Amino acid sequence: MTVALRPLARGELPEDTTELARFLIGKLLARDLADARLVGRIVETEAYLTGDAACHAYRRMTERNRSLFRERGHAYVYRSYGLFWMLNVSGGPEGVGTGVLIRAAEPLAGTEHMKQLRGTELIRDLARGPGRLAAAFAIDRGFDGADLCREGPLFLTADGHDVDGIGVSTRIGITRDAHLPLRFYAKRNRFVSGPTRLNA
DNA sequence: AACATGATGATCT
């Protein structure tokens, strides 16, 4: 059963990148394959800001990070640790390099395909962590620069459901500007990644 | 040399 899902309009996305990171908790990520639609509820995000040393756009625009400088709602996809793809949503106006890392999602539809893409039967581990999420949704560098506010193979949407509270913590896996409270997560949701102490 | 990670195995409870 495929439900009609309307993409989020760019105007619905907060212009402030930190607010965008919070806004995206509970929203849906939809991925259309040739024979299936994959849907997950976003349960964990991190904001990366201007003047933030952990942000890939901290120094200057490069070939890799230029999608971060696009108007909010575009994908920035890069490879991490040589193995994993990371999906980010650009924030702010055109020319400003900020974004939101999508760190985890609760699988809602297409889970059998996700199991194949991830090589595991464990529902909880399908998209818990940014590298796993990208694999479960078959996202690679080919989506870099894609507009996530248009119907297409990958877009942001919503179903009106809300999460049971949103928590804030420091970001995971970084060393520079590591103290900033820029990670957002759905409270009491078992599809959130990271150590227990950050998910209280 | 650093890095926005994940799988695995050890050692607890």
Place this chain on the structure above:
DNA sequence: GATCATCATGTTC
């Protein structure tokens, strides 16, 4: 199940 240490991997600076 929680937590921790270890390390494979290749792109970027």
